[in-house]
Amino acid sequence: MEKYIFFGLSGLAIFSAIMVLVSNKPIHNLLYLILCFMAIAGHYLLLNAQFLAVVHIIVYAGAIMVLFLFTLMMLNLNLKLELNKSLMARIVAFVSGLLLLVTLVIILNGLVIPTPKTATTQIGMTRDLGQVLFSEYMVPFEAASILFLSAMVGAVMMVNKNK
Amino acid sequence: MIVFLIFKTVLIAIILGLSLLIAMYATLVERKFAGFIQDRYGPDRAGIWGILQPVCDGAKLFFKEEYMPNTADKALYILGPSLTMLVALLTSAVIPWGGNIAIGGNNFSLQVASSSIDILYIFAITSMGVYGIMIGGWASNNKFALLGAVRASSQMISYELAMGLSIASVIMMSGTLSLSEIVHQQESMWNIAYQPLAFIIFFTCALAETNRAPFDLPECEGELVGGYHTEYSSMKLGFYLFSEYINMFISSAVISTLFFGGYHMPFINDLGLSQNVVTLLGTAFLFVKIFFFILLFMWVRWTLPRFRYDQLMKLGWTMLLPLALLNLVITGIVMLLV
Numbered sequence: 001m002e003k004y005i006f007f008g009l010s011g012l013a014i015f016s017a018i019m020v021l022v023s024n025k026p027i028h029n030l031l032y033l034i035l036c037f038m039a040i041a042g043h044y045l046l047l048n049a050q051f052l053a054v055v056h057i058i059v060y061a062g063a064i065m066v067l068f069l070f071t072l073m074m075l076n077l078n079l080k081l082e083l084n085k086s087l088m089a090r091i092v093a094f095v096s097g098l099l100l101l102v103t104l105v106i107i108l109n110g111l112v113i114p115t116p117k118t119a120t121t122q123i124g125m126t127r128d129l130g131q132v133l134f135s136e137y138m139v140p141f142e143a144a145s146i147l148f149l150s151a152m153v154g155a156v157m158m159v160n161k162n163k
Numbered sequence: 164m165i166v167f168l169i170f171k172t173v174l175i176a177i178i179l180g181l182s183l184l185i186a187m188y189a190t191l192v193e194r195k196f197a198g199f200i201q202d203r204y205g206p207d208r209a210g211i212w213g214i215l216q217p218v219c220d221g222a223k224l225f226f227k228e229e230y231m232p233n234t235a236d237k238a239l240y241i242l243g244p245s246l247t248m249l250v251a252l253l254t255s256a257v258i259p260w261g262g263n264i265a266i267g268g269n270n271f272s273l274q275v276a277s278s279s280i281d282i283l284y285i286f287a288i289t290s291m292g293v294y295g296i297m298i299g300g301w302a303s304n305n306k307f308a309l310l311g312a313v314r315a316s317s318q319m320i321s322y323e324l325a326m327g328l329s330i331a332s333v334i335m336m337s338g339t340l341s342l343s344e345i346v347h348q349q350e351s352m353w354n355i356a357y358q359p360l361a362f363i364i365f366f367t368c369a370l371a372e373t374n375r376a377p378f379d380l381p382e383c384e385g386e387l388v389g390g391y392h393t394e395y396s397s398m399k400l401g402f403y404l405f406s407e408y409i410n411m412f413i414s415s416a417v418i419s420t421l422f423f424g425g426y427h428m429p430f431i432n433d434l435g436l437s438q439n440v441v442t443l444l445g446t447a448f449l450f451v452k453i454f455f456f457i458l459l460f461m462w463v464r465w466t467l468p469r470f471r472y473d474q475l476m477k478l479g480w481t482m483l484l485p486l487a488l489l490n491l492v493i494t495g496i497v498m499l500l501v
Contacts (some may be wrong), residue, residue, distance in 0.1 A: 025236075026303065027236075027239070027298075027361060028239075031239075031294075031298070032293070050278065050279060050280045051280060051283070054283040054284060054286070054287050055283070057287040057290070058283070058286055058287050058290050059289070061287075061290070061291065062286075062287060062290025062293075063290065063320070064291075066293050066294075066297070066316060066320060069294075069297055070313065070316065070317075071317075072296075073297070073301050073309065073312070073313065076315070125279060126279060126280060126283075126340055127279075144168050
């Protein structure tokens with residue numbers, strides 16, 4: 001059962017990820033990206049990481065993507081992406097893409113993918129995750145939150161400077 | 164296993180039917196209630212007390228001409244209202260509608276899906292609610308619709324924050340994210356006694372999240388024609404209007420569950436009734452609470468005037484958010500001391 005759900009979700013994730021690249025309307029790209037996030041959240045659920053799954057939806061699909069959508073709608077970018085790049089640029093892009101492919105193939109060739117421990121691991125549960133975050137990883141966690149705070153203050157400052 | 168699956172399927176069907184029925188009749192109650200407040204009758208032509216009015220309205224919406232603007236993005240134009248409806252219906256899955264019911268020796272919980280992240284699930288679904296409106300407003304390719312959609316989404320994003328923070332204090336107090344566990348803890352005393360401020364903030368935010376007056380700026384007729392659904396007609400418009408009432412019903416259910424003891428009825432255990440009767444009475448009592456809050460939603464709508472947009476943002480960011488933070492801090496201090 002879990003296997004079929006896994007393959008279904010993977011198919012959905014890959015399909016939507018490809019559609020993000022292929023579709024030439026910015027808003028459609030964004031919506032496919034959200035669909036991709038949803039599929040990945042489903043994967044998290046399969047790994048018994050409930051908290052991560054929901055936070056992934058709330059933060060990425062629910063907050064960040066809304067802001068992206070907001071910007072795209074206000075700018076109303078609806079122009080078709082045309083291939084008007086020069087031949088040189090195309091060759092460079094092709095070669096670098098090929099190099100990336102080769103690198104990935106070499107890396108993945110020697111990699112043994114460990115079978116995920118489904119439904120047995122409990123670290124994804126909210127309580128366990130909270131306990132680990134606030135005891136073992138207390139300092140990095142607080143440091144990250146201060147980083148976020150300073151970014152937020154910086155954003156407010158930048159807005160106010162233009163007034 | 165089979166019995167379990169059948170029970171859950173039946174439960175889902177009942178909840179779906181009830182949500183739709185209640186949303187349908189909430190439209191009639193809304194108009195009747197508005198009539199009562201404005202000292203007039205309200206609809207009373209179709210059937211006794213206008214009881215058939217929602218049926219007539221529904222039939223009208225179904226048979227009206229389907230119109231789609233030429234310049235609209237076809238797929239997204241259809242996706243908008245569908246998504247709004249889907250999101251509105253999804254939340255009811257984690258609400259505990261009652262205690263346990265015993266059928267043929269098996270004990271079933273009247274909650275479709277119980278997990279340890281119920282509240283976060285509700286948040287995730289609510290944050291998805293923005294998309295239906297935004298997509299619909301944008302796909303219509305109409306300035307008024309786009310402005311309405313932008314207003315709606317910025318309003319929903321702003322009020323989500325205060326809403327989350329107000330619930331965070333309840334979660335801190337209960338020490339769990341599971342709704343059935345939170346309801347269970349309220350058996351002797353409802354949460355409203357400990358968290359009155361959180362309730363007020365949550366209720367205000369719920370008004371804003373459901374786009375109800377006094378926060379119904381997205382469909383502010385005076386400025387934006389019909390707001391995000393200006394270009395919609397027929398049943399697609401019906402979906403948008405209908406999902407507002409479903410959202411209202413679900414919000415009322417969440418409020419009753421989080422702050423007013425859910426399906427707990429005072430002194431019910433002293434009567435010595437059998438478990439099934441207690442459960443059904445509890446569910447009935449939950450629905451009484453829900454109806455009360457739906458009426459409160461309507462009462463607010465027909466009493467208060469609409470906010471101005473800057474006032475709305477000011478209220479959300481400079482009043483509700485700091486208040487919710489303050490409540491969180493106070494809850495933390497009290498929890499440390501007690």
